[in-house]
Amino acid sequence: MINLLAVLGSPRKGGNTDILLSKAMEGAQAAGANVKKIELRLLKITPCMELYECKKTGRCAIVDDMTPLYEEIDSSHRLIIASPIFFYTVTAQTKAFIDRCQAGWARRYILGKRIDSPYGRKGALIAVGATKGKRLFDGVRLTIKYFFDAIDMDFAEELLVRGVDEKGEILKYPEYLNEAYELGFRMGTP
């Protein structure tokens, strides 16, 4: 069975990315996946301190709410990360979570250890921004590309929504809700 981790990076419960992520989770569950949601706003995740214990052990020396998440990330076959765009990238909550995955980068590229998975390892991004500029998602795409690389996943899917700002405004766009469901269904399929 596919294990899928759904990571919500928005500080706004019931906001646009939360709604889209919930739809994606519904799709993944319909495809038969075992789905778990992590809400970063509820956790205390210290930013990376560059202690670099991870270069020796592959593990982060900081002990906090991130500590149990490493095992969750490693044992997941799929991960969907959902963040609104804040200043052209992910939220601070999401960035702290990503930076702490430098331990994964060290494990992969310094210690040369990979993660085996019978279903492959795939990641997806859901992002929402208020404005409509052509380059709105340039920053987040790069950040997420290298995040998935660090946790040994392929960047497989993205759902990027422009022009949505007020809390829950995404509900006015059933086409995006449907796209999120379909993304989740594909991610939840072996």
Ligand SMILES: Cc1cc2nc3c(=O)[nH]c(=O)nc-3n(C[C@H](O)[C@H](O)[C@H](O)COP(=O)(O)O)c2cc1C
């Ligand atoms: C601190 C902050 C920074 C933001 N920066 C951007 C931005 O750079 N570009 C943009 O299009 N929207 C920006 N927004 C708007 C949010 O991306 C938008 O309101 C989004 O729908 C919020 O999603 P949520 O309901 O899931 O939290 C910003 C909002 C906040 C609070």
